Amino acid sequence: xxxxxxxxxxxxxxxxxxxxxxxxxxxxxxxxxxxxxxxxxxxxxxxxxxxxxxxxxxxxxxxxxxxxxxxxxxxxxxxxxxxxxxxxxxxxxxxxxxxxxxxxxxxxxxxxxxxxxxxxxxxxxxxxxxxxxxxxxxxxxxxxxxxxxxxxxxxxxxxxxxxxxxxxxxxxxxxxxxxxxxxxxxxxxxxxx
Numbered sequence: 011x012x013x014x015x016x017x018x019x020x021x022x023x024x025x026x027x028x029x030x031x032x033x034x035x036x037x038x039x040x041x042x043x044x045x046x047x048x049x050x051x052x053x054x055x056x057x058x059x060x061x062x063x064x065x066x067x068x069x070x071x072x073x074x075x076x077x078x079x080x081x082x083x084x085x086x087x088x089x090x091x092x093x094x095x096x097x098x099x100x101x102x103x104x105x106x107x108x109x110x111x112x113x114x115x116x117x118x119x120x121x122x123x124x125x126x127x128x129x130x131x132x133x134x135x136x137x138x139x140x141x142x143x144x145x146x147x148x149x150x151x152x153x154x155x156x157x158x159x160x161x162x163x164x165x166x167x168x169x170x171x172x173x174x175x176x177x178x179x180x181x182x183x184x185x186x187x188x189x190x191x192x193x194x195x196x197x198x199x200x201x202x203x
Contacts, residue, residue: 077160111137134164
């Protein structure tokens with residue numbers, strides 16, 4: 011690492027060591043404590059050696075499988091994959107009027123992304139449908155991506171229950187939990203909040 015990238019790394023390590031990061035989940039706090047991380051209340055303070063040791067355990071690349079093998083992706087050292095935009099809460103209609111995004115807008119975007127040659131991945135929170143409650147939005151968005159596209163999937167993070175529902179749905183479509191371990195079908199974004 012050199013130049014600006016090294017500076018970003020160094021400052022990130024300094025923040026994680028001195029300021030720490032809030033981890034609001036008790037099980038995660040217990041897990042990091044068990045691995046030697048200093049914890050005070052809900053704040054975890056990481057040493058660079060700890061973090062980089064864990065980073066170096068990760069593979070240099072990994073494969074994500076689409077329902078259609080022509081969309082399979084290698085994530086890592088072979089280059090970049092592009093994903094569609096994420097999380098727009100508003101839609102600007104053709105007449106310029108802005109309104110809250112709806113589930114039908116989500117469906118329309120899934121169809122558009124499927125038709126694009128620039129993406130091998132579909133789904134996630136293409137828009138945040140205001141007409142769906144939070145506990146139903148992730149499964150319904152995944153349902154749309156599964157039924158309207160055969161590309162790799164990106165999923166919304168949600169909470170523990172949403173994650174379980176998503177994995178159950180994927181297990182039904184792709185042949186069970188063991189099959190999902192062998193052939194990952196979805197990428198998710200992780201947030202400490």
